[in-house]
Structures are given as structure tokens and as C-alpha cells.
Amino acid sequence: GAGVSQSPSNKVTEKGKDVELRCDPISGHTALYWYRQSLGQGLEFLIYFQGNSAPDKSGLPSDRFSAERTGGSVSTLTIQRTQQEDSAVYLCASSSRSGGRTEAFFGQGTRLTVV
Amino acid sequence: AQSVSQHNHHVILSEAASLELGCNYSYGGTVNLFWYVQYPGQHLQLLLKYFSGDPLVKGIKGFEAEFIKSKFSFNLRKPSVQWSDTAEYFCAVKVSGNTGKLIFGQGTTLQVKP
Numbered sequence: 001g002a003g004v005s006q007s008p009s010n011k012v013t014e015k016g017k018d019v020e021l022r023c024d025p026i027s028g029h030t031a032l033y034w035y036r037q038s039l040g041q042g043l044e045f046l047i048y049f050q051g052n053s054a055p056d057k058s059g060l061p062s063d064r065f066s067a068e069r070t071g072g073s074v075s076t077l078t079i080q081r082t083q084q085e086d087s088a089v090y091l092c093a094s095s096s097r098s099g100g101r102t103e104a105f106f107g108q109g110t111r112l113t114v115v
Numbered sequence: 116a117q118s119v120s121q122h123n124h125h126v127i128l129s130e131a132a133s134l135e136l137g138c139n140y141s142y143g144g145t146v147n148l149f150w151y152v153q154y155p156g157q158h159l160q161l162l163l164k165y166f167s168g169d170p171l172v173k174g175i176k177g178f179e180a181e182f183i184k185s186k187f188s189f190n191l192r193k194p195s196v197q198w199s200d201t202a203e204y205f206c207a208v209k210v211s212g213n214t215g216k217l218i219f220g221q222g223t224t225l226q227v228k229p
Contacts, residue, residue, distance in 0.1 A: 040221075042121075042205065042219055042221035042222040043222070048215065056216055103164055105161075106151075109158065
């Protein structure tokens with residue numbers, strides 16, 4: 001597609017439920033990032049996929065969070081047993097390769113509200 | 116671990132005032148530096164980037180940033196802001212030769228009064 005696409009754009013879920021957030025990166029982009037944006041907290045790095053290498057999961061806040069990237073393209077971020085503190089905007093970005101000299105392109109984000 | 120610090124969390128300026136937003140990073144090696152902007156209701160977009168060469172880089176909409184290696188800084192500047200510059204600004208660092216992990220600062224909210 002023309003840009004990074006995320007779905008759904010908004011998600012309201014009950015505390016304790018599991019949620020799945022989807023990211024479709026720009027076609028051909030090998031690197032994919034997930035971030036969490038909370039009010040006053042900036043962009044918190046969650047996980048980074050680069051090609052076929054093992055993902056960098058160092059930013060995942062707890063074992064309730066996991067992410068997959070199938071076929072080197074679409075990625076799904078899963079949050080199990082959601083808590084109210086998980087409420088935030090979840091952003092996905094992709095870049096053309098994993099090297100330093102590339103910019104990341106962002107999607108519109110998924111606004112998650114846990115009630 | 117690498118980190119990025121933006122000193123100004125909320126800046127309020129009048130139109131035509133000059134802007135400088137601070138950004139410092141903690142990493143002693145080669146870095147690639149970025150400023151992103153998020154206008155209200157829109158997605159993050161690249162404002163400018165520095166990879167190598169001239170440490171003064173120019174971006175879109177009259178913004179520029181200067182990389183000062185000795186100070187680990189990459190401050191964003193604009194000589195004369197407009198109301199349409201109201202947005203949130205993020206500094207980001209990618210360590211060259213690393214896995215490509217992109218680390219962001221906390222962001223600075225700029226409010227320009229007409």
C-alpha cells in the first residue's frame with residue numbers, strides 16, 4: 001500500500017480481555033517497529049523486527065505483550081489480560097531496511113481504551 | 116542503553132517568534148538523528164534527518180537542526196514560527212551499525228499563539 005496501515009483505528013475493551021492490533025507496513029519494507037504513545041510519556045519503544053532476524057523485544061513492558069510478523073510483512077501486537085494502564089495509542093512504523101540511514105514511516109495508530 | 120532527552124516539554128510562542136527545541140542523546144558512537152512532527156490528529160511525519168556531512172541540516176517548512184557531536188545534541192530551530200507549526204515534536208536517534216532500533220525522546224508540545 002501507499003503507507004503504513006493499522007487496524008483497528010480505535011479499540012475499546014474490557015479489563016482482562018485479550019486484544020490484537022494489526023499493522024500492514026509499506027510494501028517491501030523489511031524493518032517494522034511498534035511503539036506505545038501515552039499522554040506525557042512520549043513514544044515508548046516496544047519491539048522491532050528486521051528481516052528474518054530475531055526481533056528486538058527489549059521494550060515489551062510485560063509478558064502479557066507479544067508480537068509476531070508473518071511472512072516478513074504484516075505484524076500483530078497482542079496484549080493479553082488487558083489492564084487499564086495499557087490504554088494508549090499504539091503506533092507501528094516501517095523502514096526500507098534495518099540500517100541506520102533510513103527513516104521510519106508511521107501509521108495512524110490504534111487508540112486502545114481499556115475500561 | 117541509549118536514551119534521548121528533550122528538555123522542553125511544553126513551549127508556548129507567539130507567531131514570528133524564534134524557536135529552538137533542545138535534544139540530547141546518550142551514545143558515544145556514530146548516530147543517525149531525526150526530528151519527527153505530529154500535527155493535531157495526524158500521524159508522525161519526518162521533519163528532517165542527519166546521517167553524515169554538514170552538521171546543519173534543513174528540513175521541511177523552514178526547520179533546521181544542528182548536530183553538535185561534542186555536546187551530543189541535535190537541536191531544532193526555526194527563525195519565525197507560524198500558527199500552523201502548533202504540533203508535538205519528537206527527537207529520535209538510531210545508532211549506526213546497530214540493529215536499527217530507533218529511540219525517541221519524550222516529545223515537546225509547541226503551541227503557537229496567533
